[in-house]
Amino acid sequence: AGALEGKGWERIPFDEKARQDYFLRWTEVRSDIDYARFSDKSQLVNHIPNAGVVTSKLSLIKTLRDRQRVLRQEAKRSPGAEQLLMPSYLPESFTLTLGSDKVALLNACQAALRGDEEERDAAWIIKPASSNCGRGIVVTRDHAMVIREHLRYQERPRKPEAGGEAPPGGGGEGAS
Numbered sequence: 001a002g003a004l005e006g007k008g009w010e011r012i013p014f015d016e017k018a019r020q021d022y023f024l025r026w027t028e029v030r031s032d033i034d035y036a037r038f039s040d041k042s043q044l045v046n047h048i049p050n051a052g053v054v055t056s057k058l059s060l061i062k063t064l065r066d067r068q069r070v071l072r073q074e075a076k077r078s079p080g081a082e083q084l085l086m087p088s089y090l091p092e093s094f095t096l097t098l099g100s101d102k103v104a105l106l107n108a109c110q111a112a113l114r115g116d117e118e119e120r121d122a123a124w125i126i127k128p129a130s131s132n133c134g135r136g137i138v139v140t141r142d143h144a145m146v147i148r149e150h151l152r153y154q155e156r157p158r159k160p161e162a163g164g165e166a167p168p169g170g171g172g173e174g175a176s
Helices: 002-006 057-077 099-113 143-150
Strands: 124-126 138-140
Touching: 099 143, 124 143
Parallel strands: none
Antiparallel strands: 124 138
């Protein structure tokens, strides 16, 4: 900032975020930029609108899966249409908030534990959804740990039977 100020540039005060009389707008968050009033011919900003669809792994996966789905539909209508095969350029990814992805990850880990050659040497990169800047990322080949620590199930306590006591076995086993 000092170098720009030394060349005669000035900072827009924080309480004047709505100002549009700038050539270069450098902000920490995209929400500070009013893209509807932005002039791409005379103004520069350090954020690209809608960049989130490719700059976060989860958004990128969703975008690519949506594109793959569209291309599959086009291929059904036009047999010569090109298909997008995600594994050719992106490691197989699972979103653990989706039940279908949890099942797919569980199947892959179980195949590795059974000795399936294709899955046995797979390394997993686990990134918590709520973390950023590399915090909480785990890299492992321990398939049992992935199942144990990242595909946990929650037990629900069973309701007491008519006699007032819980049935034998307490909360029971299984996914809810």
